[in-house]
Amino acid sequence: MGARRAERSIQQLPIARRAKREETMPRPAPLVRSLGLLLALALGGCSQVPRSAPVEVNLAVINDLHGYLQSNPFSYEEPAGGRTTLQAGGLAALGGLLTELRRQDPELLFVGGGDLIGASPPLSALWADEPTLKALDLLGLKLSVVGNHELDSGRQELLRQVRGGCASPRPQRACRFDGEHRGTRFPYIAANLIDSASGELLFAPYRIETVHGVRIAFVGAVPQDLPSMVPRSSLAGLDTLDEAEAINAQLPALRRQGVDVIVALVHNGGRTDEPFDRQDCRGLQGEIVEVARRLDPQIELLISAHTHEGYLCRVGDRLVTQASSYGRLLTHLTLRIDPASRRVLGIEARNLLVDPRRYPGDAGMRALEQRVEQRSGALLEKPVARLGAARIPRAADASGESAMGDLVADAQLAATRHLGAEAALANYGGIRGELALEPGRSRVSFGQLAAVQPFGNRLVVLTLSGAQLRELLEQQWRDGEFAPLQVSASLSYRWDASRPPGRRVLPGSLRIDGRPVRDGQAYRIAVNAFLADGGDHFTVLTRAGQRLDTPIEDRQALIDYLQACDRSGAPAGRGEPARRFRPVGRPVVAGP
Template identity: 75%
Template sequence: MPILHSLARSVGLPLALALGGCSQLPSPAAAPLEVNLAVINDLHGHVHSGPFSYRPPAGGEITLAAGGIDALSGLLAELRRQDPELLFVGAGDLIGGSPPLSGLWADEPTLEALNLMGLDVSAVGNHELDNGRQELLRQVHGGCASPRPDKACRFDGRHRGTRFPYIAANLIDSASGQPLFAPYHIEEVRGLKIAFVGAVTADLPYLVPRSSMQGLRTLDEAEAINAQIPALERQGADAIIAVVHSGGRTAAAFDRPDCSDLSGDIVGVARRLDPQVDLLISAHTHEGYLCRVGSLPVTQAASYGRLLTHLTLRIDPASRQVLGVEARNLLVDPQHYPGSAEVTALKQAIEQRGRETLGRPMARLGARRVPRRPDAAGESPMGDLVADAQLAATRHLGARAALTNLGGIRGELALEPGQSQVSFGQLVTAQPFDNHLVVLSLSGTQLRELLEQQWQGGEFRPLQVSASLSYRWDASQPSGQRVLPGSLRIDGRPVRDQESYRITVNSFLAGGGDHFEVLTRGAERLDTQLRDRQALIDYLQTRDRGGEPAGRGESARRIGRADAAVATGR
């Protein structure tokens, strides 16, 4: 058997055998049957490879190119040479939030690549619903009637849909009370019935635009999965695998077997799953891990197709019980896995179609690189740039400040060697969602409450602010009191509790996205119909023409942090 280039080790979950006394030697047991799975999650339409960093045991950090639909198809081909009955599984967010090579064409090229690679089933992720249920149903079933006519069926004139089903036991159609998609899917391998039960994060209403949830609701992930167990038992399922678009975090290396320090939402799901569930495939947090919660294996394959989780289930042919699970996270290395002919040809066609449109130069930048990563106070140079652009686009409508979420900014802007202007493709990559800008009124009290909502469940989700707004915060203060009194200012003046302020946010935030609920109470709401990406393009071009290109290499320090962690340099 060929040795896969994985940088990974195997994790075998031990089977405890109870042996009773017997006067006769038992007859030899039949060898366990093996079922192999290849799993990806959070592909997000990444046609090309991208950087993947890891820390080897010897120390330091290694960064190399990984992923790309061609390399992914090559690795799958290698795994299928070893086992032609390999099952290929997705854990959601295969599309949505995508780079322009996929996003410009409604992610139809990515879905076609997955068809060509023989994807068997996928859970629904939150980004599948970025553009609402009708668009997702079109993407699945095919056709061109879309709320995005500028993107749908523009790649090759038609869209055939997916050859694989999406599953989600907890995504419910409010009118019928039934799941929008099938709750589970069963594949038969070597005479065994392998059942996959899907679920999207129950937090979905806070992760997509409010319009995307019209007529939909979510149930608790574990409860919805457990409710399917009796039906699966009646159908004779020999193994039950939960595929959940929710995830966790760990300090363990992506290839460390049997990690035990997993934290996050997926841990609560795992602990509440029926013991009949043999394996939990997770997603959403873009982490690579091979962990256990109790005796249940829980895995994730990072993001963007840079890792693939290879799982082997060993099943007793007599009892039809899962004896153990072996898990490896394999590096999808383009140097080791040449693409299949069909997928490589598709990738070349995508690149050719995109070259002319995406390569158009748009504007100079004020720095060679405008990073997305926030500083210790939560402020990002890209966040500064985007918030300033949104304020500039809406000042004539009375806006005095703009705030945006880092999740709406998918990457940095960086000029390559010899490049003098940022390209259209780079701007689309950084801002792929094309949200509307909304101007609304908040009182000073509500604005302060909004900033306090950045601390959610032990996690800090910093909003990015325009140059007109500044404040300082202290994480050591009690919840609800972390914005320091007197520090919150707009246009250099202290914000007053009862005064009304016109604020610009994107339509996702305006609907309470990312749990910023106070924005749903904003008064005098105006949907400007202006797009956030176009606001960024206009701002960059205006600044460039004025001889002062926008964008910095460091944050502008609009947000200050005063707690001891900064003061002591930790």
């Protein structure tokens, strides 16, 4: 099943622990329910409709919202050529689109694909994402699968966010928006997230909804590779199982409950070069493809997430969808169901652009957004420092280097030099945006910096041998992709993707402070705690000779560095990468 699959099988989890009955009332037999549905159609004024007329169930799906309450840029290729960039998403537009869809079908089910909170911009993160959860309740979200970023601050914080209360590991944020937090009206689900001490599921594995007389079950799964995506401290006491096995294991219980349709919600995804709105695309690649192939044939729809891609693809006969990220797309699915056989006759899928110009607003959502902006404005607009360029982009060049990554790594080295650090390395995924001076302003604001580094990761100084440092850089190539670390100005090397795995860093090219790195020599390297714990599969860091955990947060390191450079008269940051690691031969485009 691939190297990433854990040895522990779903069969090790007792069936009694895997699922709890969602309802206590007796359930009618399938034949009785079929007759009941036909009778209801006739009594409802549908006597002119043939008895075999399909029932339509409509779903609206959002994934990877990440607390984006405001609209944000969305780019896509036009069919006729050229690229369009516009503002999309935002609470008001999302509410307006849902209102329109509910006008067409009042029983529309609105569901989430995970990462609705976490890694959020400061407008939501300042308040422990409670405004986002409140908005999702107001928008009528029925349920969501758990994503990796829901667990950024650990299980207790996620349980508090769901159940309510103010006892939080983030007391400076929790219950600060409304003075209280009552929890969510919608549940989270996950069939493969286990409390390792008790063997119990942390959340219910599925949720059953009845719409237009059809019983539809949503079964959820987190990425099995969750330990590489979340800080080690946040996953303490939790374990994950194989996604497909965990979902398939729920089917006997769902069949006993007379469920008609089963939908898989998996917070994992893939990638394709095809347009976000192309029907039945066939170019999907990535981990979600393997999951889709191993799901039970009864599951005809797989809603995916995590990779921030928009697609409506087929894996075999199974439809696999995703709605990009940040609330800019919404997947609208119409399932046509035969009321007699309870079979899915077909699924129509569309990825709709959440366009504020077309859906200008839901008044309630606009009012909530404005209230959050007013409450947050004073802190977020506070000027911090000048920049060395009007814009410091996050996007990596063909070599995998990012101007924003250069700046972050330099800041982390500056913050840890007094602790002996000689170089710093930053993971690209921990940098969530770019910096750019707003019109009429000479300094970047705190809000912009908080959006770039929202996690509050503490810095760690590790002792690595030269051989380990070289091994670490070789771990940037995995599963056919290049996932480059961003490096401080003190470190440089060259690489060649045509060389065999494990030997792509060119001999003699790896240097620190201009001096060749020696395999047997010790070096002090600064990274964030996520990387130090082996995050993003950089496992060599867990074998460091010494580890010094510091109280320095990555965001504060960046603020301090920018301010120090500003005071010195040489503001930091460049408009393009500094060419610290370069390929030989044909460059390979970096992964996301």
